Amino acid sequence: MKISTLAAVVLAAGTLTAAAVVVPGLNPVPTPSYAVPAASAVVDHGAYDKLLKKYVSAQGLVDYKGFKADEVAFNRYLALLSKNPPAANWSKADQMVYWINAYNAYTIRLILDHYPVQSIKDIGSKIKIPFVTTPWAAKFFSIGGEKMSLDNIEHGILRKKFDDPRIHFALVCASISCPRLRNEAYTAAQLEKQLDDQGRDFLNNPAKNKIGKSAAQLSKYFDWYKGDWEKNGQSVVKWVNRYSTTKMDDNTKISYLDYNWNLNKQ
Template sequence: MVALMASASPKAIPAVPPAAVAASAVAFDHGAYDKLLKKYVNEKGLVNYKGWKADQKELNDYLALLSKNPPAANWSKAEQMAYWINAYNAYTIRLILDHYPVQSIKDIGPKIQIPFVTTPWAAKFFRIGGTAMSLDNIEHAILRKKYDDPRIHFALVCASISCPRLRNEAYTASQLDRQLDDQGRDFLNNPAKNRPGQEAAQLSKYFDWYKGDWTKNGQSVVSWVNRYATTKMEKNTKISYLDYNWQLNEQ
């Protein structure tokens, strides 16, 4: 999940045959996933994993569709981003359900975890377009590398309390900008996750882990925070970072 855990780039996704490209002209339908999020995720972004554990068929069906239908070259940027964000979050839920009950995603895997190798985010436990992939592959090798939009950090959810809120709706191309901006406002104005201020600010470790993303293109951590936070920061505001709570985001 965090930048320090970035794994090697995945194998190249196989070229999509022309017929499949033509069939992909219609954006991928995330409606089934949307219904599941509305059923098992509350407005605070907390998940009813116990209930979902007992009713997994529809999630498995959705993941099977994701696996068989990777983004095609003629999909718009928004369609591709929505696909990968939904895939990341849905496969994170799959990972938790596979090991539930669990207190934290970090409890999954060996007790001694080696960055880039044995973390839950590095495990290649699913396939997309025939290629074995990990959550790290989606986040670092695809979303961060290809689309260059730091707002993805407001949308990707690592099943932990300090993560951004898991929306109880799927991301869609037509609503993506609105949804990402809404996530930014929600994240920056939640005092459990960020406490901006003029003289001093306590921010999420996201702004430290991914500092390179926030400072691209003439931007800064301060400018990104001020874009969404009700309480604005100054250029010389003293910044510290809150401890990260890895407890499961469970209802």
């Protein structure tokens, strides 16, 4: 989710990583090709919900040491995800919930694999895989028997298949400038409410967005993913005004805040 100054970097990497500019149509991350089951029971995220309530604060800060001490339960949940990919009979909401929870849970797993670290970006220098230079591009887990990366989930599945920019309020890259990690799991029954709540929380947090009528300093998310916010007749201004208590107009001068990549730890 960090901007790159050279499109050539993106081309060389052969993927749109979370560390690159999102350029529509430029080497998009492929959708994983695991065999989608025709039917299966929807995954229960209750075990993950208990861990989040226990180790994530109301402000979204994570007790990584606590997760580390409770790895048996956490790994059991990740194994459940790994063995039970979304099936064709699942609702759209159940599929989105699965992938959002999976992204956030595997991000926590990635941090634990390298803990202690000051930033998720520090992990990139530790990766010894040819052509893989960011933690988001590393295929360190499996879903349905296929090796996958966080990029595969975000760009190859959620952004490509579900076309809902609110996912950017829900996916958390373990950094201070990210949206708040909820201390509850996403569920199909509450998904719409949870996504809208994330939008309100993110847009009205002055540490992440500073919004005024004449000028606004927005999160880099609104720059990096501008194409997503402008789909279907929408715009950055419309999305901001949907959730911000202070409203912008088309003449509001927009700039973007520096991104704080420090770890979202307690």
